[in-house]
Amino acid sequence: xxxxxxxxxxxxxxxxxxxxxxxxxxxxxxxxxxxxxxxxxxxxxxxxxxxxxxxxxxxxxxxxxxxxxxxxxxxxxxxxxxxxxxxxxxxxxxxxxxxxxxxxxxxxxxxxxxxxxxxxxxxxxxxxxxxxxxxxxxxxxxxxxxxxxxxxxxxxxxxxxxxxxxxxxxxxxxxxxxxxxxxxxxxxxxxxxxxxxxxxxxxxxxxxxxxxxxxxxxxxxxxxxxxxxxxxxxxxxxxxxxxxxxxxxxxxxxxxxxxxxxxxxxxxxxxxxxxxxxxxxxxxxxxxxxxxxxxxxxxxxxxxxxxxxxxxxxxxxxxx
Amino acid sequence: xxxxxxxxxxxxxxxxxxxxxxxxxxxxxxxxxxxxxxxxxxxxxxxxxxxxxxxxxxxxxxxxxxxxxxxxxxxxxxxxxxxxxxxxxxxxxxxxxxxxxxxxxxxxxxxxxxxxxxxxxxxxxxxxxxxxxxxxxxxxxxxxxxxxxxxxxxxxxxxxxxxxxxxxxxxxxxxxxxxxxxxxxxxxxxxxxxxxxxxxxxxxxxxxxxxxxxxxxxxxxxxxxxxxxxxxxxxxxxx
Numbered sequence: 001x002x003x004x005x006x007x008x009x010x011x012x013x014x015x016x017x018x019x020x021x022x023x024x025x026x027x028x029x030x031x032x033x034x035x036x037x038x039x040x041x042x043x044x045x046x047x048x049x050x051x052x053x054x055x056x057x058x059x060x061x062x063x064x065x066x067x068x069x070x071x072x073x074x075x076x077x078x079x080x081x082x083x084x085x086x087x088x089x090x091x092x093x094x095x096x097x098x099x100x101x102x103x104x105x106x107x108x109x110x111x112x113x114x115x116x117x118x119x120x121x122x123x124x125x126x127x128x129x130x131x132x133x134x135x136x137x138x139x140x141x142x143x144x145x146x147x148x149x150x151x152x153x154x155x156x157x158x159x160x161x162x163x164x165x166x167x168x169x170x171x172x173x174x175x176x177x178x179x180x181x182x183x184x185x186x187x188x189x190x191x192x193x194x195x196x197x198x199x200x201x202x203x204x205x206x207x208x209x210x211x212x213x214x215x216x217x218x219x220x221x222x223x224x225x226x227x228x229x230x231x232x233x234x235x236x237x238x239x240x241x242x243x244x245x246x247x248x249x250x251x252x253x254x255x256x257x258x259x260x261x262x263x264x265x266x267x268x269x270x271x272x273x274x275x276x277x278x279x280x281x282x283x284x285x286x287x288x289x290x291x292x293x294x295x296x297x298x299x300x301x302x303x304x305x306x307x308x309x310x311x312x313x314x315x316x317x318x319x320x
Numbered sequence: 321x322x323x324x325x326x327x328x329x330x331x332x333x334x335x336x337x338x339x340x341x342x343x344x345x346x347x348x349x350x351x352x353x354x355x356x357x358x359x360x361x362x363x364x365x366x367x368x369x370x371x372x373x374x375x376x377x378x379x380x381x382x383x384x385x386x387x388x389x390x391x392x393x394x395x396x397x398x399x400x401x402x403x404x405x406x407x408x409x410x411x412x413x414x415x416x417x418x419x420x421x422x423x424x425x426x427x428x429x430x431x432x433x434x435x436x437x438x439x440x441x442x443x444x445x446x447x448x449x450x451x452x453x454x455x456x457x458x459x460x461x462x463x464x465x466x467x468x469x470x471x472x473x474x475x476x477x478x479x480x481x482x483x484x485x486x487x488x489x490x491x492x493x494x495x496x497x498x499x500x501x502x503x504x505x506x507x508x509x510x511x512x513x514x515x516x517x518x519x520x521x522x523x524x525x526x527x528x529x530x531x532x533x534x535x536x537x538x539x540x541x542x543x544x545x546x547x548x549x550x551x552x553x554x555x556x557x558x559x
Contacts, residue, residue, distance in 0.1 A: 044430075119347055119523020121433035124532040131436075131533045133344055133525075193343035197523050 003076040004083050007269055007303045013163060020159035020168055021069060023152060024062040027175065030148035031059050041141045043134055044120040046113050046204035047188035048142075050106050051181050054211050055145065057102060058178070060095045061171040061218070067091070068167075072267065085303075088267045092167050092222035099215030103208055110204035119197040122189070135189050142189075146182035149175040161234055164268050164301060166221055169234050174214050181207050228264035231301075242270065246298045246305075253294065255279055255287050260313050261295070261305075269303035275310050284309060344525035351392075351527040354416055359394040361385055362406030364420030368549035369516070372400065380545050381419040381518065384438065388534050407432055410519055416527075417520055424515035433528045437515035438535040439542045441495045443468060444511055445477075446504030448490045453507050461488035468493045471511040497543055501550035 009017060038052045068088040076083035122138070124131045153175030160169035184203045191199020231240045243261050250259035257279045263272035274295050278287065288307045295305040346352070363382070365372050370379040377385075377398050389396045399406070399415060406418045407428050422428075424437055445460055447453055455477040462468045464481035472479040472493055482488050490504050495514075499506050518535070520528050 119521075121522050121528060122344065122525050123433065123528050124436055124536075126436075126536070131529075131536050133529055135344060135525075190343070192523075192525065193345065195345035195347045197347045 001078050001081055003078065003081040004304055006073060006075040006083065007085070009073075009268075010300050013300065016159050016162050017069065020156065020163060020165070021066060023156050023159065024065050024168075024171075027062045027149070027152045027156070027171075028059060028066075030152065031055060031062070034145040034148065035059070037141045038145060041134070041138045043122055043138065045122065045138060045185075045189060045192070045200050046110050046120065047185040047200045047207060048138055050110060050204040050207035050211075051142065051145065051185045053102060053106055054181055054207055057099055057211065057214075058149070058174060060098065061092075061167065061174070064088075064091045064095055065165075065168060065171065068267075085266045085269065088167065089222050089225045092218055093226055096215050096217075096219030096222055099211055100219060101215075103211035103213075103215050106208035106211060107205060110201050110208055114198060114201035114205065117197075118201070120192055120200050122192055133193070135193050138189050139186050142182045142186050146179040149178035153178070164234060166225070166234060166265075166267070167218075170218055170221055174217075177210075181210060184210075225265050225267070231263055231265050231270050242299050242302070246274065246295045246302075249294050249298060250274060250276060250291055253287075253291065255282075256291070258313055259291075260317055266303065268301060270299070270301050271304040272306075274305055274307040275313055275316065276307055277311065277313060278309055281309075344529060346521075346524040346526045348413060348521065348524060350416060350521055350524040351530055354394050354527070355392050357394055359385070359389045359392070359396050360399060360414070360416045361396055362399050362401060362410060362415040362418040362420075364401065364403045364406060366421035368546060369421045370419055380439075380542055380549070381421075381516075383545070384518070384535065384538075384542075385417060385419060388531065391534060392530075407519060411522060413521060417518060417531075419518055422517050422519055424517050428519065431522065433520045433522050433524065434517040435520065435528060435535055436532040437517050438538055439516045439546075440539065441497070441514040441516060442506070442510045442512075443493065443495050443514065444499070444506040445472075445491050445493045445508055446499030446502065446506050448504055451490065455491065455508070458491070461485065461490070461492040463494065466493075468511055475511075495546075497546035498550050501547050 035052065035055050038048060038055060042048050042052060068091055072083075072085045072087050074084045122133065122135045125134045125137055126132075127137070153172045156168060156172035156175070159165075160172050184206045188200040188203025191203070231242055232238060233240055243263055246261045247259060250256055250261070255278055257277040259274060259276045261272060261274045263270045274291060276288070276291055278284065288309065291307040292305055295307070296302045363370055363377050368379055369381045370377055371382070376382070376396075386396060403420055403422075406415060406420070409415045410418045410432050418432070422434070424434055445455060455475060458477055459480050460472050460477045461482055462472060462479045463485060464483050469479040469481060479493070480488065485492055485494060485498065485502070490502070492499065492502060492504060493511060496506060518531065520531055
């Protein structure tokens with residue numbers, strides 16, 4: 001059985017990856033403190049409950065990232081000749097299903113609370129010898145919950161782009177938008193304070209929709225990668241031009257009559273096949289190896305390219 | 321996004337300041353209705369917390385309610401009934417308060433609003449001085465029909481149910497104030513904690529906050545009242 005070589009990240013990218021892992025570690029730490037703080041001030045607020053569940057769920061992407069980046073670089077074995085790079089795609093698809101499932105549950109739960117016209121009771125708590133309305137404490141907890149994710153989200157954007165990590169990018173975007181959840185919940189609680197009992201349930205519904213949106217985004221990204229999508233830019237989802245680059249470099253080779261490539265994404269890396277029409281079969285083996293080297297040196301993200309000599313490209317090509 | 325984070329934060333703070341003086345409010349305006357008006361109180365007899373007398377209601381909770389009504393310049397109307405019926409009426413805004421030995425662990429806590437606990441009662445086994453404190457296989461006196469009987473069995477003691485605690489010998493399992501009245505010392509891990517509350521409308525947060533602020537800091541005063549009510553019938557007359 002021929003197994004793949006393990007993928008080697010360039011040195012400066014390795015440093016970037018380590019930085020990303022550190023940031024995700026910090027994210028886990030702060031998210032955990034936020035989960036505890038909000039749990040302690042939950043009370044009867046639907047919006048707080050929704051914010052809490054969303055914060056719990058947002059522990060999943062950083063955890064997955066840390067686990068996946070640890071194991072996907074493992075050397076391929078006879079049992080897994082293509083290696084373990086696929087783990088990340090499956091893990092994130094699973095996580096997105098969890099987000100979708102729980103988002104739907106939260107939405108139904110909040111909608112039922114709204115329909116049943118449940119009036120949430122928010123009483124008092126003893127703080128430094130004073131009886132304070134619990135709503136103020138809840139708002140303080142929510143303000144805290146907005147700050148670390150926004151800061152960490154911004155910090156994670158750069159490594160995500162430099163490493164071309166779609167999942168890290170999605171996680172950073174979700175963190176950056178966390179302040180909207182906190183604002184929704186705060187408005188909900190202030191609404192209760194002003195006598196609008198429904199404000200809380202409405203805020204909870206909005207937060208649930210946000211969770212559903214996150215689940216959908218992660219799900220779409222990971223599903224498309226699972227079905228071998230072509231390389232796309234991180235933010236704008238446009239073709240990256242790597243196929244063009246490889247194709248033109250191959251065509252520049254003097255022994256090549258015509259050439260074309262096919263690439264797919266695999267998390268950070270791209271793998272694929274190159275189809276070459278050689279002018280003649282002289283020194284074919286060495287030339288094919290040269291073609292593979294040319295392809296793999298085109299970009300740091302190219303991992304595994306197999307070159308095949310063919311008689312003609314006509315039947316296989318499509319317009320891009 | 322149309323607004324940036326610092327602007328949102330300022331808006332929220334402004335919102336808090338503007339509305340802070342009057343927050344929280346009642347969706348159904350209970351506090352305003354009761355002030356200078358009538359306070360409808362659902363009552364269930366449960367001595368020493370509430371006792372029915374020809375004049376109305378007496379006991380720890382009844383006295384608290386009367387004082388609270390005084391603070392609101394409201395007239396108290398006692399509506400005697402059983403606990404479940406009263407709480408259901410409270411849930412549907414037919415009553416303003418419900419009293420009658422309600423505790424925080426009641427399943428009604430999700431359906432009505434419970435005040436902060438006005439008294440935290442610790443129930444344990446009380447011993448006389450110079451008594452051995454092992455209870456395995458030992459007979460412990462307890463009020464007939466009390467859940468403490470089951471808790472005693474879990475600790476391998478032998479519960480002896482009586483109708484009047486004054487008629488049995490220590491050790492006795494009862495509330496902290498009852499043990500003190502009997503001159504016994506509670507020893508060993510507590511059997512149960514009961515946080516006594518008063519029930520109000522669900523969601524009427526201004527009213528609940530007013531009630532909780534009224535009830536705060538009365539643990540000692542209530543304990544004294546309970547001690548007085550626990551004196552045996554043959555002793556000094558009621559104050």
